[in-house]
Amino acid sequence: MNSKTNLFGISNVRDLTKAAVVSALYIVITMVFTALSFGPIQFRFSEGLNNLAVFNKRYVVAITLGCFISNMMSSLGPLDMVVGTGETLIALLTINIVTRFIKSLPLKLVASVLIGTFYMFIVAAEIAYLGNTAFWPTFWGAYLTTAIGEFVTMTIGAVLVYIISLRYDLNK
Numbered sequence: 362m363n364s365k366t367n368l369f370g371i372s373n374v375r376d377l378t379k380a381a382v383v384s385a386l387y388i389v390i391t392m393v394f395t396a397l398s399f400g401p402i403q404f405r406f407s408e409g410l411n412n413l414a415v416f417n418k419r420y421v422v423a424i425t426l427g428c429f430i431s432n433m434m435s436s437l438g439p440l441d442m443v444v445g446t447g448e449t450l451i452a453l454l455t456i457n458i459v460t461r462f463i464k465s466l467p468l469k470l471v472a473s474v475l476i477g478t479f480y481m482f483i484v485a486a487e488i489a490y491l492g493n494t495a496f497w498p499t500f501w502g503a504y505l506t507t508a509i510g511e512f513v514t515m516t517i518g519a520v521l522v523y524i525i526s527l528r529y530d531l532n533k
Contacts, residue, residue, distance in 0.1 A: 421453040456473045
């Protein structure tokens with residue numbers, strides 16, 4: 362397998378370093394905003410980094426690892442390390458694959474935000490499952506609040522990533 366077809370998009374020390382920095386950024390942003398990062402009403406600002414999956418598949422690995430480590434601090438316990446991280450991985454893979462077929466960067470970022478928001482139903486199901494209340498009302502309430510938080514934070518992230526991409530080639 363040559364460096365262009367590497368499964369994880371990491372083929373050299375430079376790629377590994379970029380992935381490590383993004384993973385660390387995800388963790389730091391999540392921890393700085395801990396009070397907003399977990400629970401049924403969440404604004405996990407680190408989710409804005411999910412938009413990087415549009416540019417390079419190495420960010421799928423980096424953000425998933427950052428999410429896993431961040432979820433070690435979750436009040437939802439080990440289940441969040443599996444389910445929450447799994448949701449992130451599924452969303453990022455979907456974003457990376459779907460946006461390959463879109464030419465316009467702004468449209469790629471719109472797709473990224475919508476895909477990320479859609480997949481929050483997995484986190485909502487996790488919250489509803491762990492709650493000691495009726496599943497469907499809890500699920501829909503959790504979906505509404507987590508989806509709104511995801512939409513807001515990914516939209517902020519999309520704008521910031523777009524501005525950064527004007528100066529730096531995030532594909533490399």
